[in-house]
Amino acid sequence: MNADKGRVLVTGGAGFIGSHTCLALVGAGWTPIILDNFCNSSPTAIKRVSELVQRELVLVEGDIRDTDLCEKTLKDHSCEAVIHFAGLKAVGESHEKPLDYYDANVLGSHSLLRAMSAASVNRFIFSSSATVYGVPQSLPLTEDHPLAPTNPYGQTKLAVENLLRDVAQSGQGLQCAILRYFNPVGADVSTRIGEDPRGIPNNLMPYIAQVAVGRRPHLNVMGNDYDTPDGTGVRDYIHVVDLAEAHVKALERLVSHDGSFTVNLGTGTGYSVLDMVRGFEKACGKTIPYEIAKRRAGDVASMYADPALAETLLGWRASRGIDEMCRDHWNWQSANPNGYDTPVETPA
Numbered sequence: 115m116n117a118d119k120g121r122v123l124v125t126g127g128a129g130f131i132g133s134h135t136c137l138a139l140v141g142a143g144w145t146p147i148i149l150d151n152f153c154n155s156s157p158t159a160i161k162r163v164s165e166l167v168q169r170e171l172v173l174v175e176g177d178i179r180d181t182d183l184c185e186k187t188l189k190d191h192s193c194e195a196v197i198h199f200a201g202l203k204a205v206g207e208s209h210e211k212p213l214d215y216y217d218a219n220v221l222g223s224h225s226l227l228r229a230m231s232a233a234s235v236n237r238f239i240f241s242s243s244a245t246v247y248g249v250p251q252s253l254p255l256t257e258d259h260p261l262a263p264t265n266p267y268g269q270t271k272l273a274v275e276n277l278l279r280d281v282a283q284s285g286q287g288l289q290c291a292i293l294r295y296f297n298p299v300g301a302d303v304s305t306r307i308g309e310d311p312r313g314i315p316n317n318l319m320p321y322i323a324q325v326a327v328g329r330r331p332h333l334n335v336m337g338n339d340y341d342t343p344d345g346t347g348v349r350d351y352i353h354v355v356d357l358a359e360a361h362v363k364a365l366e367r368l369v370s371h372d373g374s375f376t377v378n379l380g381t382g383t384g385y386s387v388l389d390m391v392r393g394f395e396k397a398c399g400k401t402i403p404y405e406i407a408k409r410r411a412g413d414v415a416s417m418y419a420d421p422a423l424a425e426t427l428l429g430w431r432a433s434r435g436i437d438e439m440c441r442d443h444w445n446w447q448s449a450n451p452n453g454y455d456t457p458v459e460t461p462a
Contacts, residue, residue: 119143121191122365123235125178125226126199128155130309131241131298131354133163135197137307138358140167144365147191149184150200151177154312156454162306178222184229195237195368196230197361198223201270204316205245205412208267219270220277227281227288237368238278238290239361244350244378244417246272246294254420257294257376264412275376282374289374291364296350296380296419298357300439301446308446309354310453318390319351319439323447326398333402335387337409342416346387350380350418353434353442363428380419381432389436397440398448 122139126132127148132155136146140163148160148171157173164171172191176183178200187193201219202208208215223240230238245268246261263269278290299319301308315321324330338345360379367375385393391402425431434442450456 120194121145121147123147123149123184123188123191123193123196124199125149125196126155126201126241128152128157128159128173129199131295131357132199133159133307134302134354134358135199135361136160136163136171137166137302138355138362139365140171142362142366144362146171147187147193148173149176149178149187151175154202156310158454159307159310166302166304166306178226179217181225181229184226185232188229188233188235193233193235195239195365196226196235197239197241197365198226199241201241203267205265205267206316206410208265208270212266215266215270216273219267220273223274223277227277230288231286236287236289237365238288239364239368240274240278240290240292242275242292242294243268243271244294244296244380244419246275247417249414250417253416254382254418255378256420257378257423278374289368289372291368291374292376293360293364294376294378295357296352296378296417298354299351300353300355300434300442302355303442303445305445305449308443308450308453310450318349318387319394319443320447322391322394322402323443325402326394326400326444327447327451329451331403333391333404334407335404336407336413338406339409340415342386344386344388347413348384348386348416348418350382350384351390351436351439352380352432353439355442356432356434360424360428360430363430367428375427377424377427378419378421379424380421381435382419382421384416384418385436390440393436393440394444397437397444
């Protein structure tokens, strides 16, 4: 794992997807330089990634809205590109705190682009979301589907996408890869890093995992009267390791080709809430109790990707299915029942 391809600033590198991408970058010969303010992550994640790759990773504690710090970090470490994960990401919370979401996500990205311009760094990979599509007019979702987000979180992602396109078309030399994620789940097989949300999980899989490990009494299934095979919402779940590998492919595409691109990162297969419950029960050998609750405002019945363009452009396709997703997520949660706050056992 000789890191000789170059250095990459990874904002939000201590988060769920960021930490897995740092691991994938090192495995592919890149050196991640991590910037994180730990508002929804733990420095323990980077400590564990460092242990897995057997070398100390550079970690800068700070905020992307600190333009001077971003510029200094880019220059001090001679970064060649930026992978931008840092931001707020809870759909429900975005309705309650839109100012916070526009501040962190849009103004933060603007600050980072200013810093990149000052440091003459012109390759940018953006962590976007399938929420930019809004209510699907047709399935599977292709990249040319109309963009109509239904919540402030999605609006901030679309605002940054538009900002990136405008800068890329301005002749300033920016190359950007816009990666629209579907639903990341799972964990590295080492069980050392995984998803560890603060407070009540906003996403299905960590909630199921916390029920399985005994932290929560039951799962609330938000609606069972959708027009789907079992009445529960259908989503495109993607293993976080597949997702991390896609970022390496996107980086290498930016290095080897001129121009910018936008791609979906999903599997192309939709699974219902109850499919995921059954998959997790198989993985953990336990029954997952659940109760049917009212639909959540803004939820759609089905949403899944057409992943063909990512395969054409990047030579990437998700290879891990529901069994691996559930197994790896359960192995992470069972080894770390309280996430990164789980005490490390020491020999007697």
